[in-house]
Amino acid sequence: EPEVTQTPSHQVTQMGQEVILRCVPISNHLYFYWYRQILGQKVEFLVSFYNNEISEKSEIFDDQFSVERPDGSNFTLKIRSTKLEDSAMYFCASSGGDRGRAGGSYNEQFFGPGTRLTVL
Amino acid sequence: RKEVEQDPGPFNVPEGATVAFNCTYSNSASQSFFWYRQDCRKEPKLLMSVYSSGNEDGRFTAQLNRASQYISLLIRDSKLSDSATYLCVVISNDYKLSFGAGTTVTVRA
Numbered sequence: 001e002p003e004v005t006q007t008p009s010h011q012v013t014q015m016g017q018e019v020i021l022r023c024v025p026i027s028n029h030l031y032f033y034w035y036r037q038i039l040g041q042k043v044e045f046l047v048s049f050y051n052n053e054i055s056e057k058s059e060i061f062d063d064q065f066s067v068e069r070p071d072g073s074n075f076t077l078k079i080r081s082t083k084l085e086d087s088a089m090y091f092c093a094s095s096g097g098d099r100g101r102a103g104g105s106y107n108e109q110f111f112g113p114g115t116r117l118t119v120l
Numbered sequence: 121r122k123e124v125e126q127d128p129g130p131f132n133v134p135e136g137a138t139v140a141f142n143c144t145y146s147n148s149a150s151q152s153f154f155w156y157r158q159d160c161r162k163e164p165k166l167l168m169s170v171y172s173s174g175n176e177d178g179r180f181t182a183q184l185n186r187a188s189q190y191i192s193l194l195i196r197d198s199k200l201s202d203s204a205t206y207l208c209v210v211i212s213n214d215y216k217l218s219f220g221a222g223t224t225v226t227v228r229a
Contacts, residue, residue, distance in 0.1 A: 041221070043219040044219070045217050045219070048215075055215075056215060089161075091163050107169075108166055113162070113163050114163050
């Protein structure tokens with residue numbers, strides 16, 4: 001069964017450093033997402049990406065965040081200058097869907113196993 | 121008012137019992153609804169979509185009540201493996217996705 005993969009599983013970094021979190025979405029999916037979950041809190045939407053551009057982003061996704069699809073398979077989240085409060089689990093997700101249908105672009109998202117980011 | 125609210129629980133039930141819980145949403149124009157389950161320190165996994173007419177998948181039944189703006193999940197004949205946090209996901213008409221904080225279910229032997 002196809003699945004979303006993420007690397008690394010755990011990333012430890014110093015405050016102020018840049019990190020890149022990597023994801024390989026399901027191969028025939030068109031929509032890609034990043035979420036974060038601070039320990040003990042709910043899953044929070046960061047950004048969605050379609051057709052090589054950001055389609056939606058939340059208030060959390062400020063200028064220190066960026067996303068990229070550098071090739072046909074990878075989808076990355078970069079945090080330019082990490083802060084202590086960026087420590088969280090970061091989940092990538094992908095979905096297929098037909099944007100022409102109601103809600104189609106967000107149908108049934110499939111999540112990767114996450115990258116645990118620890119900022120010291 | 122939070123966009124998506126769930127009773128955090130925990131719901132502690134014996135094996136074989138039925139457990140049900142709701143999720144309320146604030147945006148009346150919300151268009152898509154899902155239940156995910158999340159095990160401790162793992163990723164959310166899609167459990168089921170929630171359709172307007174209600175739908176069932178094995179021991180799981182999901183209902184949507186648009187008038188009262190809530191969805192529900194019912195688990196029949198609970199198994200130990202059903203122990204998890206159940207996340208409600210609501211997608212608004214402008215495609216904004218919101219997660220609830222989750223309802224914790226613990227099934228005991």
